[in-house]
Amino acid sequence: MFDVGFAELLVIGAVALVVIGPERLPGAARAVGHVLSRMRRYVNEVKTEIDREAALSDLKKLQGEMMDSARELERDLRAGARQMERRFTREAETEDAPVEDRPVAGHTD
Numbered sequence: 001m002f003d004v005g006f007a008e009l010l011v012i013g014a015v016a017l018v019v020i021g022p023e024r025l026p027g028a029a030r031a032v033g034h035v036l037s038r039m040r041r042y043v044n045e046v047k048t049e050i051d052r053e054a055a056l057s058d059l060k061k062l063q064g065e066m067m068d069s070a071r072e073l074e075r076d077l078r079a080g081a082r083q084m085e086r087r088f089t090r091e092a093e094t095e096d097a098p099v100e101d102r103p104v105a106g107h108t109d
Helices: 006-020 025-096
Strands: none
Touching: 006 025
């Protein structure tokens, strides 16, 4: 979050010692520590929630892609089934036709 080095901490501590005083400095330091730990916890919770939302978004996107693939596969299977049904119907009609109307294998008119 903030990039605070050891020298900056010493300056902050010296200023706090002068402004707050030596009697109240330990209590103030404890209060600042509690506030900082709560802030870190809150930031971590927000990061975790953002990660969950991102993962959920990715899962929803994947679900949409899978549904599109499933629809495409179903469409292809239905088209193949219709094609085979037409083929079987034609063959069945050819078998039902009188012998003289049947096409001769390898013979073209």
